[in-house]
Amino acid sequence: xxxxxxxxxxxxxxxxxxxxQSVSINPNKAVGGQSFPVTISGKNTAFLTxxxxxxxxxxxxxxxxxxxxxxxxxxxxxxxxxxxxxNNTTYPKFxxxxxxxxxxxxxxxxxxxxxxxxxxxxxxxxxxxxIGQFLQGGNSSLTIRGKNTHFExxxxxxxxxxxxxxxxxxxxxxxxxxxxxxxxxxGDLEFGLVIDLKTKIxxxxxxxxxxxxxxxxxxxAFNVVNPYPMSIINIEHKYARRNVQKEIYVVxxxxxxxxxxxxxxxxxxxxxKVNHIDINFFKVLDNQNAIYxxxxxxxxxxxxxxxxYYYPSDQDxxxxxxxxxxLVGTGNNEIVQNTIKIFPNPVKNILNIESKNNISSVQIFDxxxxxxxxxxxxxxxxNIQLAITDLQIPKGIYLVKxxxxxxxxxRKIIIE
Numbered sequence: 001x002x003x004x005x006x007x008x009x010x011x012x013x014x015x016x017x018x019x020x021q022s023v024s025i026n027p028n029k030a031v032g033g034q035s036f037p038v039t040i041s042g043k044n045t046a047f048l049t050x051x052x053x054x055x056x057x058x059x060x061x062x063x064x065x066x067x068x069x070x071x072x073x074x075x076x077x078x079x080x081x082x083x084x085x086x087n088n089t090t091y092p093k094f095x096x097x098x099x100x101x102x103x104x105x106x107x108x109x110x111x112x113x114x115x116x117x118x119x120x121x122x123x124x125x126x127x128x129x130x131i132g133q134f135l136q137g138g139n140s141s142l143t144i145r146g147k148n149t150h151f152e153x154x155x156x157x158x159x160x161x162x163x164x165x166x167x168x169x170x171x172x173x174x175x176x177x178x179x180x181x182x183x184x185x186x187g188d189l190e191f192g193l194v195i196d197l198k199t200k201i202x203x204x205x206x207x208x209x210x211x212x213x214x215x216x217x218x219x220x221a222f223n224v225v226n227p228y229p230m231s232i233i234n235i236e237h238k239y240a241r242r243n244v245q246k247e248i249y250v251v252x253x254x255x256x257x258x259x260x261x262x263x264x265x266x267x268x269x270x271x272x273k274v275n276h277i278d279i280n281f282f283k284v285l286d287n288q289n290a291i292y293x294x295x296x297x298x299x300x301x302x303x304x305x306x307x308x309y310y311y312p313s314d315q316d317x318x319x320x321x322x323x324x325x326x327l328v329g330t331g332n333n334e335i336v337q338n339t340i341k342i343f344p345n346p347v348k349n350i351l352n353i354e355s356k357n358n359i360s361s362v363q364i365f366d367x368x369x370x371x372x373x374x375x376x377x378x379x380x381x382x383n384i385q386l387a388i389t390d391l392q393i394p395k396g397i398y399l400v401k402x403x404x405x406x407x408x409x410x411r412k413i414i415i416e
Contacts, residue, residue, distance in 0.1 A: 203221070
């Protein structure tokens with residue numbers, strides 16, 4: 001009788017273990033603020049039967065620091081969904097996973113989700129190329145190394161390039177491949193960059209995306225530079241006074257093409273445009289030299305300023321630092337330094353020009369830089385009268401350029 005009782009106990013024990021329910025979740029590690037897809041796998045479960053309720057338990061109570069959403073029951077043994085961890089959750093911490101439905105009793109997983117240090121789980125990417133910059137119109141290559149990534153096991157890695165947060169179409173990705181290296185246990189990504197000649201210069205960011213890691217961003221990954229920089233290398237007459245209009249001469253690099261593309265100039269301080277000081281294009285002399293007019297209002301601040309410039313085809317701004325000075329000069333209640341007086345203005349018939357210095361030449365230009373009138377005086381004189389009606393100049397705004405012993409001065413006139 002004792003033997004039969006032992007056999008019955010063994011059979012009951014074997015039957016219970018054979019049909020015992022167990023559940024696992026993958027992945028089972030996370031960091032605060034993370035949201036990620038998970039798969040719940042069951043043994044001896046009936047997920048298709050009844051309604052499943054999935055909760056996370058912390059300190060013997062349901063917590064809202066870990067939430068399961070987007071539940072999808074694939075079969076009696078598999079549930080997929082999304083786990084979202086609160087931003088306020090810190091490590092180390094453990095959330096018990098509890099699953100129950102209207103048929104089965106609750107099933108607990110004691111090691112449900114483990115909250116760990118961010119650096120041990122969050123996917124990151126790094127650029128291995130040390131050069132950090134590539135040329136407009138060139139072909140280059142990049143190698144990205146991952147940390148906590150799955151480049152090799154992912155089915156589809158997608159790389160995108162961004163400027164100012166907007167995906168650029170002027171840089172194409174070619175020959176993308178994931179490789180295993182002795183230096184990385186998660187693999188590297190190698191790919192080519194095909195950079196269009198019209199690509200804007202400046203800094204670019206990269207994103208890598210796949211079905212396992214999601215989208216990973218790397219800001220300021222590399223720079224695109226101009227192989228033939230159309231930079232400004234010098235500005236002559238680098239000072240002015242308040243309440244003055246004057247010309248400045250701009251000299252470009254050997255690659256400048258002022259005849260086909262003229263840069264826009266402005267006065268700046270700490271990379272911010274300064275009000276009350278305007279620089280307007282006046283005339284191209286050749287591919288490397290141009291004339292601009294600067295207009296300094298009486299309210300302009302004194303001191304040293306930068307000259308900022310950019311080309312219409314590329315809005316990225318370059319700077320000549322501490323390259324322009326506004327000096328104490330001809331504002332209200334200041335010593336008058338102007339050497340030339342032009343009147344009346346506006347003018348209808350006769351334009352009078354008076355100077356403290358001898359004048360050697362007079363030129364008149366329209367606002368597009370076209371020369372309307374040019375007179376080189378046989379004898380230098382201080383006072384000139386121009387008969388505007390005889391010159392048959394149409395009504396409008398013009399610039400009068402005067403060459404004297406003191407240099408070149410420009411004045412704006414209105415012809416009525």
